[in-house]
Structures are given as structure tokens and as C-alpha cells.
Amino acid sequence: MGDLTFKGGVHPYEGKELSMDKPIKEYRPHGELVYPLSQHIGAPAKPVVTIGEHVKIGQLIAEADGFVSAPIYASVSGTVKAFDKRQNAMSNYVDSIIIENDNNYEHVEYDEVEDVTKLSREEILERIKKSGIVGMGGAGFPQHVKLSPKEPEKIEYIIADCAECEPYLTSDYRLMLEEPESLVEGMKILVSLFPNASGIIAIENNKPDCIEKVSNLLNGVDNIKVNVLKTKYPQGGERQIIFATTGRKLNSSILPSDLGCIVLNNASIMNMYKAVKFGRPLTHRIVTITGEAINDPRNFDVPLGTNFMELVEAAGGFVETPEKIICGGPMMGFAVSNMDIPVVKTTSAMLCMLHDQIAMYEATHCINCGKCVEVCPARLVPSRLAKLMEHNDIEGFEAMHGAECMECGCCNYICPAKKHLTQMIRTGRQTVLTNRRKKK
């Protein structure tokens, strides 16, 4: 049997060899830490600390505001210094809590349980909800919401998305390699939440060592299996991974749970395990500091709120001043205008590029080559959608299913005319989605 995959997609330069062979290094920040109140999809968290208050690692500093929201915990011990607007990766200034690190690294007592199998479904979900875990692949969707579908008995598959298809990123790879137990134990807990579910751990075939380790740990476990996926971008996309592993097709009008699937990111699952078993909230995450402009590219275990500039120093500084810095991967990450931004729950990487490949080329006329159609995983016609947007024809854009785009960037990557296809389609899609919301 060949490795599982989907139709479309691209093979950009992977760049993973820069950082994949170095173990994760713990990083201890020295400056102030910044915690934006909105690090997830849903309502921003509400601060529960006051200025001057002393906090410890793992202490709640902002609570969830409603069901679709997530609490935020201190990642260092220190003093609450201010509430201020600070820049995030999208270059917006957002409400944040600022904590001055006292470098003592005291933490609160965690509520560890002896045997997780004795916990009830509600207790497990409550522990996950309390821990503030969101989709750590970049989406930032509060995970307890994902795990609370209307009809839990209809869930057939829990899919662990360990594809890590974005080029340059190796944080999920290193985590899986160094702590495969957390992934497997986490999956066992998650599968136990649903009476009819089995687990699928989906890994791209460029990580044979992870596949082997995880498979060995699954010896004797009947209801969880490893699925090997082809290495192709965007293999880790929700629709692509559901199709590759189950053959089911998701579109924008339904949720994965309607197809009996729940897809969770590998780092999220591992943190959920730590939350359920050890009672530890989400305070740290693995961040890949990489790119041709970095002296010593590697992965760091970073307290949330750490400033990007500190991490560059920790990774040996710059070889040369980069032209572009991306928060996340090169296909879907955000280009940042400066580095004075904090690591948040969804920060998977900081990619420092010596050259800006977008500025290198000039956009020319579409030559109708059809390459964008070939690579589009959503089976759209990107060149036509972009053309409709040039004429600002939103109705035509919607009629051609522009809203089905997931902004993976394949069309933009492949385009020989170097048109900014994804950007134009993104604009159209956002307009369509806003209009739909208004109608409701």
C-alpha cells in the first residue's frame, strides 16, 4: 500500500535539515514577558490579576470569557507590571498583560492524578478546558470546544495531525521524537472520551524515525494506529488529512465532527496529556527559530510571552540582516514588520529569510497555464478567482466557490506569472464571509 495523500498540493524546498537534528533546548527569558489576552479564536480572556501582584509559573492571570475562549497562565514567576497594548505577529496592537520576570522560576502546586483512566469524561474535559490549550498548529481554536461535539457517540476517528507539512518547521518533529509517550498517552485519553472512536496518528513519510518510535509504543494498542502520509504541502490541512486517512470529504459548510472526525495537532495533544495527567496548564511551547539568516537554527522550549529578539540571540544571532521575518511557516505564516513581539500559544516558528522571494519577482499577466488549478487542493480555479477580484466581482467570486479556499498558498507558490493569487483570493474570501455573517 502506498502512502496516503490527497489530490493537488506542492513540494516547496523543505529546509527542515537546518534545525531537525538538534535537540530541543530550554530557554529562560530575562526581560519582561507579554501575554496578549487574545491568543485564540473566540472571546479574549479577562485579566484576574492586578498591577503589582506577584505571580508564579502556572498561576491563572486571565480567565476564559465564555465557552469559546481560553484562560492564560503565567509562564514565569514575577510581578504584574502593566496592562498595555502591545504588537502581535499580525502587526496589530492588542491588549496584553506584562509581567516582570524575577528569575526565580517558582511554580504553583499542580494537581496530578495517579490514574487517568479513573477520571470521568467530564473531569477530563474540565481539566483540558482549565489548562487553556488551543490549536497549537496555528489555528488557535480552544480544544475543549473541539472535543465537545453535539453527538459524541458519532465520532469515529480522532486524528492526530503530525504531518508538519509547512517547510522549515521542526517543532512537532522534535517533540514527537523526544516525547513520543506523551503523544500516545494523550491519544489514549482522547479516544476514551468517545464511545465509538478509534485513533489515527498521521505522520508524513519524511519522519521515519518518528513513525518507528510511535509505532513501537502502539504495540498491543488496538484502537490507535499510525497512518503514513506522503510528504506534500498542505498534507496537514484539516480537509487534506481527513481525506487522506478516512477518504471523507470536508467542505466549508460542515464541521469535521459532521463526518465523524476530530483533528488535533500533535503539540496540542501532548499538552492535553500533561494537563490531564499532571494538571499542568499551557505555559510553554516549542518554537523553531530557523532560516538562512540564523547562525544556529534550532528548537527552543519557550515560556509563552518571551520576546522574539531574545530568541534570535539564543539561536546565535543573525548571519546577516534578514530581509524578511515570518512568524510561522513560509506558506501560511505572517510576515512581521519588527521583532518586538511575544511568543503566543499559536507561535510555531520564527523564520528569518535572507531574501524576500516575493519582492524578487514582479507580477505579470496570467498566461492561463493552469498550474494553479493543478495544485489547488480545494479544486478551485485560482487564476479566475483572482481575475474576478481584480474586477471586484464578489458575486462572481462567490458563485465560483471562492469561499472554499483555505488560503494554503499553493497557487501563489506555483504561479509562473508571479501573480499574488492567494492575496487576492483571501481578500475576496474575507468579504464573502463577512457578508454571510451580516446576513445571519
Place this chain on the structure above:
Amino acid sequence: MGALLNVSSSPHVRCKLTTQKIMLAVIIALLPATIFGILNFGPYSLVLVLVTIGTCVLTEYVFNLVLKRKQTVNDLSAVVTGLLLALNFPSTLPWYLAIVGGFFAIFFVKMVFGGLGQNFMNPALAARCFMVISFAGYMTNFPLDAMGRATPLTRLKAGEGVDVFKMFIGNTSGTIGETSVIAILIGAIILLALGIIDITIPGMYILTFSIFILLFGKHGFDMHFLTAHLCGGGLMLGAFFMATDYVTSPITTKGRIIYGAILGILTGLFRIYGASAEGVSFAIIFSNLLVPLIDKISMPLPFGYNKPKKEGKANE
């Protein structure tokens, strides 16, 4: 850090393929046929090739200059048009008619519609058809080959015998670039291997054309007759280098299948029932006009959508 970094919307990486590189690949792929044509028909063919390419590039350059538009000759598409057009000329064509053809292709077919990507007909072929109609005598004045007086296709149409092996190699009469099937196929393999063209259009074209000839060719299941038709005239050059022109062919695979089939049927119709022995140029030009319609009926269904019919059945 004081200076601001570059920002842009994702994705932040680009593949290395550009329009210019695609055009360069097409030029390289056309070289075997070009070189063979020059060896076969003599050095004046080279003059025609250079004059036509020069006219095309100059026309585009001056057009952009006069209209104060951004210069686009760097994309090499004018070179491709000029080369293809020259390969469609007989080696006896007066050089000033090559200038007329090149000017027509670039000015009337390409630039007035907005330049590369906006033209609805293949410029080289449209210019060829214009030349065939306007200067019929010159455009069909093929040099005599050792065996007779006409091209293999005209002899085939008149019911005379042809040497298929010679046609495959290309030692026959015809336009500069169309005679050598082997040289064209070498170029086609280069383009296919580089992923510049896909096999759908030429494959469907040749398949449909073969079926048409076998069914309606009035020769029954005659393999010799079929091979002669496949190797004769502009079929191979047209199928691999002109029907596959991105701008004037459908954008989806489904559309390309339909387009290839229409090309095969039309070429067969023109060759068997038409007045002229040739049919490829007019078949492609006519099919170019159908491309917007083909595109309209061949738009793909997005991922995760079912055909409306199936849903209806499910509801019953």
C-alpha cells in the same frame, strides 16, 4: 532593530518557474525541428526564421514604446510566436511576406487585445491562416522533393503513394518546421519531461484524429494510411506546440480533454472532406474560439462537493 522588515501576504516562497523560463523551454524544444528544417530546405530558411522572430520582437517592443506601456519583450513570448510562425512558412516565401506575417501576429492578434495572456487566438496560427488566405500562392509554393511535385498530404489526397518512413524522418516537402516528426517528438518529449505541457491535449487530439481517420478516412482499417496522416502536414507540430499554447487552450484537465477531441474531429473533417489537404491550422484556430465555452462547461466542482444529480438521488 530600527529598520522595518519587508512584509507581505502569505505565502512567502515562490517556485523558480517563470513565464520567461517556460518560453525559453519552448524555444529550446523547437530547436530540433528548426535545425532540421534549415538543413532540409537550405540556408534561406534560417533567414526567414530570423526575419520573422526579429519582426515579432520589434513589433512588440515598438508597440509598448509608443503606448508607453511596460516593456514585455523580456518574457520571450514574441520569440516563440516568431519561431512558430516561421516554422509554418514554406522555405520559398519572400522575406518581406515574413515581415507582414510577423507584424500581423504580434500587432493584430496579440498586442491590440492586451498582450500576452489576453489574446484569444494563437498569434502564430492566426497569422498563418491570414497568410494562407491572403497570399495563397506564396504560402503553398513548396519546393519540389526528389519524388514529385507536392507535399505528402496532397499526394495522399490525390490517392498517390507516400513513403511513411521518409515522412517520419522529414525528408519531404512542406513548411520549414513541420516535416520531421522525429525532430518534433524530441522537442515534445523535452516539454513533457519538464512539465511545461501535459499530454492531455496532444494525446486526445491524436487519439480522436486517429479514430476519425479509421472510421471516415474511406480507407477502412488501413494502418499505412493512418500513419501517413499522422506524420503528414502540421499535425505533430500543431498538436504538441500550438494546441498546447496555454493562453488559447482550456484551463482544466476536463476542458483539455474536450478541446483535444474537438481538434481531432475538426482536423479529420477538414483533411478528408475539405478542399485543402491541410486542416490543422484552421482546426486549432476554430477551437481557440470555443475555449471560453469549453471552460464554462468544464469548471471543476470544489473539494467536498457532490454533483447535484447525486444529491437528488440520495434524497429520493
